Amino acid sequence: MKHLPFATVGFVATFIGITTLFSSSLFADNAEGEKSRLASLAKFTRVLATIEKYYVDDIKIDEIVKKSIEGLLNNLDAHSSYLDEKHFKDLKIQTDGEFGGLGITISQKDGALTIIAPMEGTPADKAGIKAGDIILKINKQSTLNMTIDEAVNIMRGKPGTPIELTIVREGENKPIVVPIVRDIIKIESVYAKTIENENILYVRVVNFDKNIVGDVQEAINKNKKVQGIILDLRNNPGGLLNQAVGLVDIFVEDGIIVSQKGRLESENEEYRASKAGTLSKTPLVVLVNGGSASASEIVSGALQDHKRAIVIGEKTFGKGSVQAVLPVVDNEAIRLTIARYYLPSGRTIQAEGVTPDILVYPGEVPHKNNEQSLKEKDLKKHLESELQKVDTNQTDKKAKTKTKETQKADKEVITQENLFKDLQLKSAIDAIKVLSIKK
Template identity: 40%
Template sequence: MHSHTRRALFSVTVFLATCALLGSLINRNVAAQSATDESTLRDDLHDFTNVYALVEQNYAEKLDGDKVDKAIYDGAIPAMLHVLDPHSNFYDPKAFAQMREDQHGKYYGVGMSIQPQPDPTAKNGMKIVVLAPFEGTPSYRAGIRPGDVIVAIDGKSTTGMDSVMVASLLKGPKGTHVSVTMQREGSPKPLVFDLTRDEIPRYSVDLAFMIRPGIGYIHITNFMETTSREVGDALDKFGDIHGLVIDLRGNPGGLLNEAVNTADKFLQKGQIVVSQHGRAFPDQVYRVGHGEQGPHFPIVVLVNRNTASAAEIVSGALQDHDRALIVGETTFGKGLVQTVFQTSDNTGLALTTYHYYTPSGRLIQRNYDHVSLYDYYYVRDDVPTNNADREVKLTDSGRTVYGGGGITPDEKIAQPQANTFQDNMLRNYAFFNFTRSYLANRAITRDFTVDDAVMQQFKNFLKSQQIDYTDADLNSNLDWVKSNIKAEIFTSQFGQLEGLKVRAEWDPQIAKALTFLPEAQALADRSVKADQKTTASLTQ
């Protein structure tokens, strides 16, 4: 048996042994595993190795190292876990390292987001383009711009590379140098940048600003080790506000403790944020440790169908305690908690160990029985259309809320649907590429607006690139077009943060969410009265 095969089978054996260990933990109230259980495990391992040996000996093609890894890491182990539930998962060494990096909220590199774009002259038909340098990073300080094409790294051509390969070459130990060669529109020859790698923070609060006078806006992309601190910093920066919109759209979740610490900033000391119930470990109840500081302002939380897990914990806690008005779409519905166990060779097992419940006692997990993994994540036909069969619970002030199938918003805001014209503009990178052309020989000031002259230049650009459109298309999507042009130009001229602000200020869902602040104020008043009533009953 080849050494690579032995290593693969060893990995599987360690993995299954880890599962057996977890099983013994789950059944730790029993003095010891029965002999029957141990015999069954040995038989299962023996069956697996026999099947693998048959595959290795008789498969039509030779199983090289990559195919072995793929069969084990992408096939056998994930398939076993997904039989249990959609969220238990196995991480191979590369994925495990990436997960840890994402949780820490930092990495070492040069600080830029990149993306492959079509290029008929390239070997693989693609080129690697800089979307934006992150502000304050080596790339930003060196003057790298959105639209720059990465043609070489340390003298090695990027032809044929994908964005993952390019990103891995740009990363490296802090203080080391990397030479990046860029092709820039309007520049007669390539530009070479000597960059010194540094610690690159990944902010989970990528945007926090006063979206209206006295009204703060915070967008949280995920929950990692720095999230609650970032939210606290944003609130401190806002100062005395009289309203807040928290945007959790597309937030996939993250670290449970950071969700609890974030909710802590808006609830009262002692209130329950979330509770966990499982079979392997004691039940846990997470309560507010410090509580809201400063004035009691109204809060609107904006969610959508891709708001999940830790983000649902926050929105569910604020809804159950009547602290925020939840608006948008019904959320994803992930009420399962995974514990990450490190196994061999820097691999990891994320195993579901708990169900979590909101303060009112809701389990918001969607049904996944007899549902394919693809349908569970992407089709979502099981999103509740009525509440007749759903679990009914009450908030602190007596409002009705429902369990199962995600967090139901108090007020619905539909997701705007893109049309054919919009899809065509984005598919052809029309706004991004127009910005490169527009700023090639000019600079703008912050009072820039997309006027008729800019629109005419945009039309000319579309024609030069043979991107189909009609005047009727432009006129019926004029606000959307102008917003995208301005956002891309501001990103290139002033940095990614300013581009995000432009998009938020135009966003129709955010604009609608702001109109619900009076209802959020009434809800905030109700929550204060409910807290006072609870306090009074406890002191009697």
């Protein structure tokens, strides 16, 4: 396996000392700028003291400071936030691949609390929550002016307890009330299947936790002779940057995978592919949709820029900013946006997303099985097929064997019947066939 850098998409596990931040940005600059900073800090201190003294309820200074920090970060952008001890702990648990709640990733989009994607197999997914749904209420409490952290705090709770989301969905005339029961969210982040009669490997990546690269590589090693690979990143909300970089590195042997640029030159970085162990010839298709965000957009966009894969589906979410988790005191931190991501071509993901090479909307494959049409076998005195001459006992025996094979296929194979229910996946298979011919 290739050597990978460690960072994260959604937050970066790079801990910068508070002293360094202050010395580089707060007390540097010219004398006039320094005077302005000190005046602003004095004003802020007076406001804190005034609130502590005159506010209608007795509120301690540590609570005032906490609320000040929360308000400041929430007003910077949709992804910066204050992490108290509980939220800091939850963040660590989430990147390990197991946490409690509903199984959705949310963001602020156009001022509304919007679901990026439900995680597959979770309570939210089973309840029918979809990417793009807008959360209007949580347990009858309006989400107007509610921060992401406040919403997450309400939705997480004891496994087995009920919660109710009121959502607005495109195409629906009125809000939908969705009851959900909380559960421990333990995600199988990668699963792989072969596609019946097609010799194609289908790899679904649900999110980018710490095991993605190894799990995908293992699936590929078990299926080395396939004619193509479909990488499904639909409704994948992102995760660890090093896993996104490592996944691209499996398929790309040279060049930039992704770069980040921020205000401070020290935050600028390039992540490059290495040649060792690259699977550079096998045809590759990537599936994306509006629920594909962050790390998913890095993977799909980088593979697209390197012309290593055909990207099929719908335009992605458009989350291309870098958040650093910076400790403030023990067990508390701030999550701060420090940079933007750029794909190999130099284009940005932020608020733009990745546009697929082939736009395909979700739905069933249009097909018609016309059983009323006249076939050769319906004509009188038609010649029998050699297959029709097979001994009846042998046919019955094969039918019984097929039943066992079908049961096994449900676990290891995507059947042709299931393909007709997924137009995007069927389009990916057709693209693999074309790429295999051209290879």
